Amino acid sequence: MTPIESSMTLFLQIAIVLTAGRLVGGAARRFGQPQVVGEMIAGVLLGPSLFGLLAPAWQQAVFPAASMNVLFTVSQIGLAAYMFLVGIEFRTELLRSHARGAIVVSVAGMATPFALGAALAGTLVREGGWFDPATSSRVAALFLGAAMSITAFPMLARIIYERGLSGSALGTLCLAAGALDDASAWCVLAVVVASFRGDWWAAARPIGGALLYAAVVAIVVRPLAARIEATVRAKGDLPSSLFTAIMVALMLAAWYTDRIGIYAVFGAFLLGAAVPQGALASHLRNRLEPIVVTVLLPLFFAYSGLNTRLDLLDSRQAWIWTAILLAVAVVGKGAACGCAAIATGADRRTAFATGALMNARGLMELIALNIGLEQGVITRKLFSVMVVMAIVTTLMATPLFELGYGRWARSRGLLGGTP
């Protein structure tokens, strides 16, 4: 592709993705789903599963294989900026009072699905056709365990934002537990890739790098952010040189966390969490939110959807295993998180809502699955089964949340957002 062809393709793709996202998002809202689920489904529909089935030539013209790298890259900028905004909303002071709850929920939400997934992996390896023949039982168990315990962190963040839970105790608990789960899952995934390749440095790097990064953010970035907040308050504005500096920091954070293998999503979130609540946070929100949420973020959901191939689920056996893995995923993650919340003293409604939200796998799951597929750990069949699991758990999240918590809380004025 020439540069001009590449940019023309992206112009058209953005136009189509935004239009489809709005149309499907409008339809999804009638079924009680948030806009973001509409954008995710729009992505799947624009991919090989519908648009590609009905009009393969047109689908290839609009989304040629050569353009996918560009679409991914642009969507990653949007995703990083979005996770930075989520981090800004994140109330670290609320977390302190919920730290015990968050850790318990997070550990339960990791350990249970991990153990159940690892146990199932043995059966799947024996049956054949799900994992690559070169994948050992140990690697298979680690991979399926990690894949089952993934939390849809950006999706969770978006649902919490759309439902008006940002800054609430429930929202903070879920975001904190989700962030811990997410970081741990990426570390486990790094171990999987390392043991598959026999390269242990590949496992030490993300874990050591993540700790180093967290230390730098806590020791260097937080005090700096507090000083910038003071400047912004004194000047009554965020000068463009400081805005540029913050954007440079965001790009470096995204680059570094991608490089060490825990992914930009996490680095951007942690950087945002270092920004204190106040004038700086509100300036950053006003400047970034419109383009990031409206234009760039739908591209990420679309990219992920475009890589999903539902046509590979073409046998009875595939669907039976889909049902089993789905049931295990819901019990292992949703039920375990709910029970953990009750164990730490949450009331039943809050515990139910926690389980419902943590259970969504969203499209982080797809990223993990794509890594497994690219590294040659799993087959395309297991990939597609897990994609269905990811979509169904995500679709379940909002209706379950509304049923068990949202309507009740809204009727008592405890929720700011509209349904």
Place this chain on the structure above:
Amino acid sequence: MTPIESSMTLFLQIAIVLTAGRLVGGAARRFGQPQVVGEMIAGVLLGPSLFGLLAPAWQQAVFPAASMNVLFTVSQIGLAAYMFLVGIEFRTELLRSHARGAIVVSVAGMATPFALGAALAGTLVREGGWFDPATSSRVAALFLGAAMSITAFPMLARIIYERGLSGSALGTLCLAAGALDDASAWCVLAVVVASFRGDWWAAARPIGGALLYAAVVAIVVRPLAARIEATVRAKGDLPSSLFTAIMVALMLAAWYTDRIGIYAVFGAFLLGAAVPQGALASHLRNRLEPIVVTVLLPLFFAYSGLNTRLDLLDSRQAWIWTAILLAVAVVGKGAACGCAAIATGADRRTAFATGALMNARGLMELIALNIGLEQGVITRKLFSVMVVMAIVTTLMATPLFELGYGRWARSRGLLGGTP
């Protein structure tokens, strides 16, 4: 490149481009140059002419050839959004009262450099080494004529914005004449490419397509924009569904004008010019400006700079021709536009300022030169000579403007911006 490698590369590139742009921009401001010239020079310094000379391995690691398409594509989104903002600032009602002046200045600024460039082309063809041997004298004349008459439309727009000229009579005159010149130059360039390839449909398409596009904007988009303005005023806000719709329109406009060959820059500008001054315009400005001007636009200037190779100017003959072409460019464009402004009744200061601003070739010239190089019309040597001409005419613009008009106007309170 894998998708993750591609996005990591872009994260790092954005961080480096923004940092370099700020540093060089700060230095440039001390010499009376606008921030945008700093960003342009920063791009050249990050390319093969300095960074690539000092540390070729590092330069290749940060800006690998495989990443340039992505950088170009992202920068094009920023450029399209920026030209849309420029269009929004564009005061069409002021243009009406200056239409005669704009047309006269624009025709003088096209015809004179075109004629001079075309005349020089004959000598250059006879000397050899400047044009491809396959290039006929007629095509060479057309190409050099078009290349000499290019106006740095986005650069002009940025200087006008930075100097506080937006909405003034002088700013409007220059923008209108620049827009006309730009559109005509792209049409001539399309004719050049068409006659080089012997494909005349390639010439009819941009001219017919541009007329069709302008008609659709005038007949369909303008009334629609007026209705959206009424809605925004009634609601006191721009609903996100309408913002999405406007972004879709912008992407479609950019795609269409790229497709017909007059380039996205022009389509986005015209779309913006259809937005009435008012609440809608101010909402769009607030939402787009921060990311577009601070993050995305520097990428466009950097991309263009990265493709510049000053090391090819390695002979006395090359430098003599550089001086000749530069002198012809300044006389043909700057002096001609100034004289045309006087002929239409402008005072001497305004005429001087018009000539100084119209004379900047900026990086639109680089786009045109790249097309000539890619199509095999010119050699890399002529390419590099013309790049120097583009940079020098751009560097001249602001100091000349300040000398002849800026300081005088500012001391009388006629200019809003800071120097």
